[in-house]
Each structure stands twice: as structure tokens, then as C-alpha cells.
Amino acid sequence: MPDARAGLRRDDRFRFGENWRSFNALVDETRISAAVEAVRRPLGVTDLRGRTFLDVGCGSGLFSLAAQRLGARVRSFDLDPESVAAAAGLRERFAPDGDWAIEDGSILDEHFIRRLGTFDVVYAWGVLHHTGDLWAAIEATSRLVAPGGLIYLSVYNDQGPRSRLWWRVKRRYNRSGPLVRRLLIVAAAAYLGRHVPLRRMISVASTGLVSPGRRVRPRGMSTRHDLVDWVGGFPFEVATPEQVFRFLRSRGFELRHLTTCGGGLGCNEFVFQRPPVE
Incomplete structure (x- = not known):
């Protein structure tokens, strides 16, 4: 597949935030409950009380809200100002008093990433393959996971x-x-x-x-x-499940959950854990 950075122009980037602001008009308690289950079940937890949760490329903010409903202290960021506004609007509607911070930022901005610290759960669902540098984005995201913490990501499947x-x-x-x-x-x-x-x-x-x-x-x-x-959705990159597994295993992570799209169209979903410090 062509490199996502090859011939990439400023106006090539899809305006994700515009789509998310439209989607957020549909958000109600039914959708929030579905999002809560989609976060909780793969992580293998009943709740996230006492844990910190980082939403990388938060988009609509729905899954940050789900983590907040599960009891986490949430921090969200996105490169797209309209996505940040969409998430802020969702927070205002459903969690005005929640422990949930939202800001502009890029996972490929080294200065920004260094000041974030580490988190018990780092969530990057359907995001990193749109950065223009998938593997640098996974690398940066993995560094944000605290010892013993979890990284929950999904990446578009490589269909050749x-x-x-x-x-x-x-x-x-x-x-x-x-x-x-x-x-x-x-x-x-x-x-x-x-x-x-x-x-x-x-x-x-x-x-x-x-x-x-x-x-x-x-x-x-x-x-x-x-x-x-x-x-x-562009930039657009893909990876096989084996590539993602090898990449994070080589950095000390252990696979805890895997759902693939069976070799077809869609995302492969992973939860890895960083071993605790002995």
C-alpha cells in the first residue's frame, strides 16, 4: 500500500470532527450504555474506579464519557479542534461535573506527549492508522502506559x-x-x-x-x-494482527485480548498489558 505520507497535502486530511459533531446529536443513554460495555468487556473489568484513562484521538468523546461513567479519571485529546469541541459538548451534556479533561494535541508531538505522564488505561480505538505514521504513533502511545497498565487499541486490517x-x-x-x-x-x-x-x-x-x-x-x-x-478517513494505514502483536511484544507488552475481523474489512482490536515493575 502507498505510504500514508506520500503526496499528503494539508487538505487531504479528513475532517473527522465535523462528522463527530453531527454524530453527537444522536448520543443518548442507550448509546452511552453500549459504549460502556464496549470499553469494559475487552478490558476485563467491572469498573475503572481509582484508575486513570487516556483517550488518544478522542473524536466524539463517547468513549471518554464511557470511561468516566465507569469511574475513571479521564484525560482526552485530539488533533482536530472540531473533535475537541465535540467531546467538550458531550461532557457538558452528560458529565458537567465529571473528572474529565479535554485538550488539543497530537500523538506525534513529542513535546506534548512528554508532559502527559503515564496512565492506567490508554485507549486508542481506530485512531493511530489515521495519523500518517502508524508505527511512530503506536510507539508513542505505548510509552504512555503505566507499569501494570493496559493499552487498548484497534488498527485497520491489512487486506493487501x-x-x-x-x-x-x-x-x-x-x-x-x-x-x-x-x-x-x-x-x-x-x-x-x-x-x-x-x-x-x-x-x-x-x-x-x-x-x-x-x-x-x-x-x-x-x-x-x-x-x-x-x-x-485519510491518512489511512493498515497492519496485520501479527505485525501489531510483534511490535508491542518486542516492547515488553503481553497480549490480554484480541478480536480480529477475520481477515476482512475493518479493525483488529487488541488489549496489551505492560508488566508491573518488580
């Missing part, structure tokens, strides 16, 4: 030629005007949803018709916003 094709689609999206963007979204929806009608008929037959606008995806997400995020 298909990933190279999506790289070109994503770059084209960000270099195009509104009409081409809409066409790319429609084409991607048709391709990704080519097997959906049968599943939807089965779902309707077994559970009754549910308005698509009210569907809550796993992790509390939204189909429409996830689609825009997928087609537009």
Missing part, C-alpha cells in the same frame, strides 16, 4: 490489494468536491451493503421493523456516520 484500493478512494474523497464525495459515499454504501437486504429481511421477520434512524451499532455507533468516516 483491497487496502491499496481503499487508500486511493479515501484520498480521492478528500481531494474532491461535494458531488464526487456524495457519489463515493453512495458507491461505497452499495458495495459494503451488497449483502444487507437478506439479513435485514431476516431481522425484520424475527424482531419486527426497526426504524434505521434508531438503530444502534455495536459500541453505540451510527451506520451513516461510520460510513462517512470509513470512506473519508
Whole structure:
């Protein structure tokens, strides 16, 4: 796949924050509960009381909010000012008195990272492959984990030629005007949803018709916003599960949880633990 930094222009970067601010209008207690479970279960905990939680590239802020609901002291940051604003808006609505700090920052900014310190849980779900330097971003994120702490990350799966094709689609999206963007979204929806009608008929037959606008995806997400995020999300890098495993194992981390996308489209999800200091 082409290097994410190759030919990268300033306007190539997808405006994630714009999408997240739109998504946050949908956030309610149902979505928050789904996000809480999506954080809690892979970490293997009942709560995060007494622990610190760092959300790297916080986006909408939904999973920072989930950690706050689990009792953690939360710190969030994002490169995109609109994402920071989106997370701040979510905090104002659902956790105005919570122990939750939000700021601008980049995981690739060494000066910024040095002043953060370390955390009991470092969360970077679907973020580091959009930085333009995936492995430097994983390296920097791993240094933020306290001894005995956990790093919870997900990285787009390497599909070989298909990933190279999506790289070109994503770059084209960000270099195009509104009409081409809409066409790319429609084409991607048709391709990704080519097997959906049968599943939807089965779902309707077994559970009754549910308005698509009210569907809550796993992790509390939204189909429409996830689609825009997928087609537009650039820079874009991928890795195999083995590459991520070897990279963090060589830095002393031990794998505690793994969920793969079965070699297909999507993210592979990992929880690693840094060994405690003896």
C-alpha cells in the first residue's frame, strides 16, 4: 500500500470532527450504555474506579464519557479542534461535573506527549492508522502506559490489494468536491451493503421493523456516520494482527485480548498489558 505520507497535502486530511459533531446529536443513554460495555468487556473489568484513562484521538468523546461513567479519571485529546469541541459538548451534556479533561494535541508531538505522564488505561480505538505514521504513533502511545497498565487499541486490517484500493478512494474523497464525495459515499454504501437486504429481511421477520434512524451499532455507533468516516478517513494505514502483536511484544507488552475481523474489512482490536515493575 502507498505510504500514508506520500503526496499528503494539508487538505487531504479528513475532517473527522465535523462528522463527530453531527454524530453527537444522536448520543443518548442507550448509546452511552453500549459504549460502556464496549470499553469494559475487552478490558476485563467491572469498573475503572481509582484508575486513570487516556483517550488518544478522542473524536466524539463517547468513549471518554464511557470511561468516566465507569469511574475513571479521564484525560482526552485530539488533533482536530472540531473533535475537541465535540467531546467538550458531550461532557457538558452528560458529565458537567465529571473528572474529565479535554485538550488539543497530537500523538506525534513529542513535546506534548512528554508532559502527559503515564496512565492506567490508554485507549486508542481506530485512531493511530489515521495519523500518517502508524508505527511512530503506536510507539508513542505505548510509552504512555503505566507499569501494570493496559493499552487498548484497534488498527485497520491489512487486506493487501483491497487496502491499496481503499487508500486511493479515501484520498480521492478528500481531494474532491461535494458531488464526487456524495457519489463515493453512495458507491461505497452499495458495495459494503451488497449483502444487507437478506439479513435485514431476516431481522425484520424475527424482531419486527426497526426504524434505521434508531438503530444502534455495536459500541453505540451510527451506520451513516461510520460510513462517512470509513470512506473519508485519510491518512489511512493498515497492519496485520501479527505485525501489531510483534511490535508491542518486542516492547515488553503481553497480549490480554484480541478480536480480529477475520481477515476482512475493518479493525483488529487488541488489549496489551505492560508488566508491573518488580
